[in-house]
Amino acid sequence: MLEKEARLDPRAVRTRQYLQQAMGELLGEKRFHEISVQDITARAGVNRATFYAHFVDKYDLLNTSIREMYQNMLDEKLPAQPVFNRANMRLLIITVFEFLEGFIGHCSPGSISSEQGLMAQQVQVHTQTILRGWLERSGAVAQHELEAVSSIASWMIFGPIVQVTWERKKVSADTVAEQLLPLIEAGLGAYMHAGAT
Amino acid sequence: MLEKEARLDPRAVRTRQYLQQAMGELLGEKRFHEISVQDITARAGVNRATFYAHFVDKYDLLNTSIREMYQNMLDEKLPAQPVFNRANMRLLIITVFEFLEGFIGHCSPGSISSEQGLMAQQVQVHTQTILRGWLERSGAVAQHELEAVSSIASWMIFGPIVQVTWERKKVSADTVAEQLLPLIEAGLGAYMHAGAT
DNA sequence: CAACATCTGTTGTTTACGCAACAAGTGCTG
DNA sequence: CAGCACTTGTTGCGTAAACAACAGATGTTG
Numbered sequence: 001m002l003e004k005e006a007r008l009d010p011r012a013v014r015t016r017q018y019l020q021q022a023m024g025e026l027l028g029e030k031r032f033h034e035i036s037v038q039d040i041t042a043r044a045g046v047n048r049a050t051f052y053a054h055f056v057d058k059y060d061l062l063n064t065s066i067r068e069m070y071q072n073m074l075d076e077k078l079p080a081q082p083v084f085n086r087a088n089m090r091l092l093i094i095t096v097f098e099f100l101e102g103f104i105g106h107c108s109p110g111s112i113s114s115e116q117g118l119m120a121q122q123v124q125v126h127t128q129t130i131l132r133g134w135l136e137r138s139g140a141v142a143q144h145e146l147e148a149v150s151s152i153a154s155w156m157i158f159g160p161i162v163q164v165t166w167e168r169k170k171v172s173a174d175t176v177a178e179q180l181l182p183l184i185e186a187g188l189g190a191y192m193h194a195g196a197t
Numbered sequence: 198m199l200e201k202e203a204r205l206d207p208r209a210v211r212t213r214q215y216l217q218q219a220m221g222e223l224l225g226e227k228r229f230h231e232i233s234v235q236d237i238t239a240r241a242g243v244n245r246a247t248f249y250a251h252f253v254d255k256y257d258l259l260n261t262s263i264r265e266m267y268q269n270m271l272d273e274k275l276p277a278q279p280v281f282n283r284a285n286m287r288l289l290i291i292t293v294f295e296f297l298e299g300f301i302g303h304c305s306p307g308s309i310s311s312e313q314g315l316m317a318q319q320v321q322v323h324t325q326t327i328l329r330g331w332l333e334r335s336g337a338v339a340q341h342e343l344e345a346v347s348s349i350a351s352w353m354i355f356g357p358i359v360q361v362t363w364e365r366k367k368v369s370a371d372t373v374a375e376q377l378l379p380l381i382e383a384g385l386g387a388y389m390h391a392g393a394t
Numbered sequence: 395c396a397a398c399a400t401c402t403g404t405t406g407t408t409t410a411c412g413c414a415a416c417a418a419g420t421g422c423t424g
Numbered sequence: 425c426a427g428c429a430c431t432t433g434t435t436g437c438g439t440a441a442a443c444a445a446c447a448g449a450t451g452t453t454g
Contacts, residue, residue: 009410009441010441011441015411038431047412048432048433049411049412053411209441233401247440
């Protein structure tokens with residue numbers, strides 16, 4: 001992602017950071033449903049009314065945080081203006097895998113907490129949004145097909161990875177990518193850009 | 198020190214912390230006279246106009262920071278309401294020694310920078326202020342003698358310690374205290390409280 | 395020395411945030 | 425179920441900080 005268009009007031013930037021950091025700390029101490037907005041703001045040292053100037057509720061805070069962390073990881077691994085091609089799909093698969101593993105990899109098998117469910121959902125939705133952008137940039141899909149194709153593509157990546165991650169199978173991100181790419185190409189190769197980047 | 202009487206607005210507390218932390222970082226990178234208020238506020242992420250809402254200039258910031266750090270160390274080592282007695286003088290000597298050593302102990306012998314000079318001055322002045330408070334609490338000194346006695350007492354502690362520290366002699370805080378206490382008692386024993394605490 | 399770049403100290407205005415309070419909602423307990 | 429403690433979402437007001445701009449001061453350079 002390029003430089004933000006409008007510079008945010010440093011105070012607002014800071015406040016959001018405090019709130020997000022507080023949420024992260026509290027999630028390490030108790031379950032999501034046990035955490036109140038009061039807890040978050042007290043931990044962050046921010047007035048509770050200020051919380052509502054930035055987020056609708058604690059779900060909004062969590063979802064936003066997850067999306068931003070995921071997007072930061074994508075920004076690190078992918079080119080600045082990715083198109084829908086094999087190389088970028090590979091990088092995306094690896095990123096999704098590593099991101100999910102980072103969250104789920106620390107739980108006992110079969111245990112799915114509400115925060116993990118929420119987190120997984122955010123990753124899927126955001127992955128779809130990203131793919132939609134890629135497809136639009138490539139111009140290989142008709143406008144009315146964008147939603148369908150991006151949804152299918154995201155689930156082809158997301159579904160198998162979620163299953164592998166939740167079942168705690170010992171596989172590497174590269175292995176997963178090598179297994180998924182041929183299948184994705186078989187189904188969506190028609191929309192793929194032939195060139196690099 | 199007991200709980201502050203009026204709760205400071207958390208925003209102001211934070212801003213001061215940022216500024217003080219920025220000063221500390223910059224002092225590790227360049228000399229005091231090379232540091233501008235602009236540098237400090239940029240590092241702290243605080244608007245320059247805000248700096249002047251809290252401090253008169255960069256000297257004020259440095260002096261205040263030194264005094265607060267020193268006072269924090271004193272608060273850790275001394276009882277809540279110290280009186281002018283042998284035990285507390287001993288603790289004070291140890292604290293002064295350790296505080297000065299913490300700043301000066303990392304320089305080459307004979308090298309006295311302007312920040313160290315400023316820092317030493319703050320310690321002497323603050324030590325005198327503290328001793329004045331002790332004497333006043335003990336009631337063993339007439340009002341018109343408070344300044345003189347507290348000044349003498351502070352220099353009897355401060356002077357020898359500064360010399361030892363600057364000359365880089367390898368002595369412990371306890372050793373210095375054992376050497377200074379008899380001399381201080383000989384000179385100021387008449388004002389000392391006999392009891393503990 | 396004049397010109398210039400940089401910094402300082404200040405000012406008025408705008409913006410984000412702190413605070414106290416309130417009504418309503420939620421969960422727990424006897 | 426009623427009572428209670430706690431939380432939520434919101435509001436109006438006051439406060440601290442951000443911002444842009446200005447005049448003056450300071451240090452450097454040709």
